[in-house]
Structures are given as structure tokens and as C-alpha cells.
Amino acid sequence: MNEFIALTIIYAILGTAIAIYARGGVRTQEDYFIGGRNIGGIISALTYAATTYSAFMMVGLVGLSYMTGVGAAGFELMYLVGTLFLLSYYAPKVWRLGKEKGFVSPAELLAFRYGATTAKLATILALIALIPYTSIQMIGIALILQKNAGISFASGVAIASILIALWAFLGGLRGVAWTDAVQGIFMLTVAILAVLWTFNYVGGFEIPKELAVVPNEFWTPLKFATLTIPWFFFALTNPQVFQRLFIPKDEKAIKRMVVLFGIFGLIYTVLVTFLGLDLRFGTEVGRFPFVADRDKVTPTLLGIMPAWIALPLALSIIAAAVTTANSIILTLSSMVLRDVIGEKAKVVGGKVIVIVLTVLVAIFALKRVSYIVELAVLSSTILLCQLPLILGVFHWKRGGEKTGLATLVCGFTTAVALSVIKHPMVSIATFLVSFVVFLAIGLIER
Amino acid sequence: MMKLMESAFVIAMLIPFAVQTEWTYYYWIAVATAYLAYIALRRWEYE
Numbered sequence: 001m002n003e004f005i006a007l008t009i010i011y012a013i014l015g016t017a018i019a020i021y022a023r024g025g026v027r028t029q030e031d032y033f034i035g036g037r038n039i040g041g042i043i044s045a046l047t048y049a050a051t052t053y054s055a056f057m058m059v060g061l062v063g064l065s066y067m068t069g070v071g072a073a074g075f076e077l078m079y080l081v082g083t084l085f086l087l088s089y090y091a092p093k094v095w096r097l098g099k100e101k102g103f104v105s106p107a108e109l110l111a112f113r114y115g116a117t118t119a120k121l122a123t124i125l126a127l128i129a130l131i132p133y134t135s136i137q138m139i140g141i142a143l144i145l146q147k148n149a150g151i152s153f154a155s156g157v158a159i160a161s162i163l164i165a166l167w168a169f170l171g172g173l174r175g176v177a178w179t180d181a182v183q184g185i186f187m188l189t190v191a192i193l194a195v196l197w198t199f200n201y202v203g204g205f206e207i208p209k210e211l212a213v214v215p216n217e218f219w220t221p222l223k224f225a226t227l228t229i230p231w232f233f234f235a236l237t238n239p240q241v242f243q244r245l246f247i248p249k250d251e252k253a254i255k256r257m258v259v260l261f262g263i264f265g266l267i268y269t270v271l272v273t274f275l276g277l278d279l280r281f282g283t284e285v286g287r288f289p290f291v292a293d294r295d296k297v298t299p300t301l302l303g304i305m306p307a308w309i310a311l312p313l314a315l316s317i318i319a320a321a322v323t324t325a326n327s328i329i330l331t332l333s334s335m336v337l338r339d340v341i342g343e344k345a346k347v348v349g350g351k352v353i354v355i356v357l358t359v360l361v362a363i364f365a366l367k368r369v370s371y372i373v374e375l376a377v378l379s380s381t382i383l384l385c386q387l388p389l390i391l392g393v394f395h396w397k398r399g400g401e402k403t404g405l406a407t408l409v410c411g412f413t414t415a416v417a418l419s420v421i422k423h424p425m426v427s428i429a430t431f432l433v434s435f436v437v438f439l440a441i442g443l444i445e446r
Numbered sequence: 447m448m449k450l451m452e453s454a455f456v457i458a459m460l461i462p463f464a465v466q467t468e469w470t471y472y473y474w475i476a477v478a479t480a481y482l483a484y485i486a487l488r489r490w491e492y493e
Contacts, residue, residue, distance in 0.1 A: 070470050070471040070474070073471055073474055073475075074459065074462065074470070074474050077459065077474045077475065077477075077478045078459050080478055081455060081456060081459055081477070081478055081481050082456070084481060084482060084485050085452055085455075085456060085481075088452075088485045088488075088490070089452075092490065092491050092492060093491075207468070207471060209468065212468040212470060212471065213462070213466045213467065213468060213470055214462050214463055214466075214470060215463055221463050224463065251490075251491075251492035252492075255490050255492075255493075258485065259482070259485060259486045262482040262485060262486075263482065266475075266478055266479060266482055269478075270475055273471075277471070
């Protein structure tokens with residue numbers, strides 16, 4: 001048997017065993033979707049990190065660092081600082097309000113303040129934004145399986161669908177969180193090994209001069225702002241991470257979650273960007289071929305590495321994709337079930353929706369959409385229109401359903417219209433339009 | 447005061463766009479590390 005197939009089978013069996021072991025007694029939707037609000041700080045941190053850091057890191061960000069230099073590290077570290085900035089302030093507030101009001105789905109925070117119709121619309125926007133994003137994760141898994149296991153792309157999508165849906169289906173949030181935790185540790189360990197191997201192979205580390213400074217040809221201040229703004233607010237606008245603010249068992253666990261996530265994020269970001277920059281140094285000294293397509297940098301590295309490190313690295317990319325995708329699917333399932341269908345008691349509906357959404361993502365994946373970074377950023381740009389509404393819950397007493405709906409419609413329309421015409425300021429414009437509409441309608445609405 | 451301090455870290459991340467240096471990579475890692483340490487050590491609402 002092909003070594004990679006054997007490794008993937010072991011991974012699938014281990015993950016399934018962990019999900020079954022961790023699921024505990026699932027009686028209510030609160031148990032299924034948010035682990036009964038009883039998850040410890042360490043598991044909360046690891047699931048938060050594994051959910052956040054997708055296959056984009058080891059594929060997209062390595063290539064972006066290789067091609068564009070240290071600006072890629074600044075972009076990702078700015079995301080980290082922004083997330084810590086927001087979480088250290090809002091995570092305890094969101095957790096407290098969630099516990100007090102019994103929120104399970106992230107859109108229930110919007111329903112509480114801006115009405116059920118706003119929550120329904122927010123759910124539809126989340127589906128529009130996150131199904132393509134999740135399909136990219138699935139495409140990544142399928143491509144790795146195609147290359148390493150010698151199977152067809154369609155079979156890769158089918159296997160990816162099973163890997164993504166199974167642990168969420170079996171164990172709900174507990175299954176996802178515990179498998180996330182193990183995979184997160186695996187991702188970090190393999191990243192360390194990959195960096196050590198690359199450093200040794202390349203023969204040192206030096207950042208080529210033209211890539212060591214910003215601004216440069218790629219990282220203009222405008223480009224940096226456009227890419228960074230949606231990510232800076234990711235912690236509040238992306239439902240799969242926002243919902244994780246409901247899961248810690250107490251306030252001490254929240255702080256532990258945020259700080260440990262920060263440590264994980266910092267180490268992982270440094271490792272991944274170091275890898276991209278070191279490979280570029282390798283190109284400069286003739287140890288690594290020049291790769292013109294930035295999304296091919298990691299696949300080229302995998303082709304050079306010996307099997308003992310290439311196979312775990314490929315599997316760690318699959319793990320990164322699975323941990324992000326199944327968390328998104330589970331969160332979207334909670335939103336569809338509770339905010340759109342209105343079923344707030346039965347658990348089985350959530351399990352059915354997990355399967356339906358996974359099939360939808362698979363169909364999208366089979367259509368093969370292009371360029372990872374742009375699509376990942378567009379999804380966060382679409383979700384950015386929720387930001388004023390979420391901040392409004394805590395800071396502004398004005399505004400109701402009309403404000404909620406107008407903000408989402410105008411923000412979403414701006415994001416889509418400007419991205420279609422490839423306007424460079426799409427995220428900045430979405431950010432500004434959403435806030436202006438929110439404030440204007442909020443002032444008018446009684 | 448606390449919010450001012452936190453905002454200073456965010457603004458510090460943008461300085462390399464104004465002052466070009468070949469140490470940018472290490473500077474960004476240092477600021478992010480310092481901010482993480484600050485978050486870990488400062489008193490949170492519930493403490």
C-alpha cells in the first residue's frame with residue numbers, strides 16, 4: 001500500500017476514535033454545537049487556533065512570503081495582534097452575554113439586538129462567504145490526496161468530504177474540538193521539523209534585500225490595508241471563531257484560551273513565514289528552484305523533501321484544512337438550524353445539516369475555483385459587513401431590525417460589486433459603507 | 447490608559463511602512479511577542 005494512503009487511514013481512524021471518545025453525552029443543541037459551555041482553556045485555545053489556521057498557512061502564506069517578502073509576515077502578525085486586541089476585550093463580554101441569554105449560534109447575538117430577520121440574513125451571508133472558502137480547503141485536501149495517493153480529484157473530494165463531516169457528525173463541538181487539539185499540536189510539530197529540515201537543506205537563513213523591507217512592489221500601504229482589514233476583525237466577523245467564544249467553561253478558561261492561542265499563532269506564523277523566506281534564500285543561493293506561481297512553492301518543497309518529512313507535512317496540510325472546514329460546517333449548521341429553520345431543541349437536524357452542507361461544499365469544490373489568497377480574503381470581506389452590528393451590541397444603544405438589515409445588504413452589495421470589478425479598495429469600502437449605513441439608519445430608526 | 451497602550455501596539459505594527467529597515471521581520475515578531483506578553487500579564491475584567 002502507498003505510504004501516504006496508510007498514513008491517511010491511520011489519521012482517519014485516530015481522529016474518529018478521538019471524536020467518539022470526546023463526544024460525551026449529547027442531549028441538547030447546546031451540547032452538540034458548543035460543548036455544553038464546558039470546555040477547558042487549553043482545548044478551547046487549540047480548537048480556536050486549529051480552526052483559524054487553515055491550509056492557507058502552509059500553502060498560501062509560505063508562497064506569499066517566498067514571492068513578496070516580509071510584508072506577508074507583517075500581514076499575518078497584524079492579524080494576530082488584531083485578534084488578541086479584540087479577544088482580550090470582547091471575549092469575556094461575548095461569553096457572559098452568551099451565557100446569560102443562552103446563545104448557541106453566533107447569529108443569535110444579532111437576533112437578540114437586531115431581530116430574527118437580521119440573523120437569518122447574516123446566516124445567508126455566512127453561507128455565501130464560507131461555502132467557497134471551505135471548498136478551497138476541500139480542494140487542497142483533494143489535490144494532496146491526488147498527488148500523494150495517486151487517486152482521482154473526484155475521489156479526493158469524496159474522501160475529503162468524509163474527513164470533514166465525520167467528526168462533526170459524530171461528536172459535535174466536542175468531537176471537533178478534541179480532534180482540532182490533537183491536529184493543532186501535530187501541525188505545529190511538523191512545521192518545526194519542516195523549518196529545521198529546510199534550514200539545514202538550504203544552508204542558512206538570510207532575507208534577500210529586496211524582500212526584507214516594506215513598502216515594496218507588492219506590499220504598498222494600500223495593499224497592506226486592503227488585505228489586513230478583513231483579517232484584523234476576523235475574530236468578531238467569522239462565525240466559526242466567534243462561536244468559540246461561547247465554549248470556555250469559565251472566565252479563567254477564556255483568558256487561558258486567548259493567551260495560549262496567541263502563543264500558538266505567534267509560533268506558527270513565524271515558522272510558516274520563515275519557511276517561505278528561507279526557501280527564497282534557497283533560490284538565491286541555487287539550492288531551491290525558482291517557483292513563479294506562489295501557490296506551487298509548498299508543492300515544490302514537498303517534491304524535494306525526503307518521505308519522512310514530506311508525508312507528515314502533506315498530512316499536516318490536510319489536518320489544517322480539515323480542522324478549519326469541519327468547524328465552519330458545524331457552525332453554519334447551528335446557524336441554519338436555529339436562525340433560519342428555527343429549530344432550537346432537536347439535535348438530529350444539526351447532524352443532517354452537517355451532511356447537506358458538506359455535500360454543497362463538495363459540489364463547489366468539484367467546480368475548481370482559483371487563487372487561494374484572494375478568495376480567502378473575499379470571504380472575510382463579505383463577513384466584514386457584520387462588524388458594526390456586533391460592535392453596536394456592546395457600544396451603541398440605537399438601531400434595530402432596519403439598521404441590521406440595511407447594514408448587511410449595503411455592506412454585502414459593496415463587497416460583491418467592488419470585487420467583481422476588481423477594485424483595489426474593496427475591503428476598505430465595505431468597512432466604511434457598513435459603518436456609515438449602520439450609523440445613519442441607526443440614528444433614524446426609533 | 448489601557449486602551450491607549452493597546453492601540454500603541456497596533457500602531458507600532460505599521461511603523462515599518464514609514465521607517466524602512468532590513469530588520470522589519472524581526473521588529474514585527476518582537477512587537478507581536480511584546481503584545482502577547484502584555485495581554486497575558488495585564489489584569490483582565492474578571493480578575
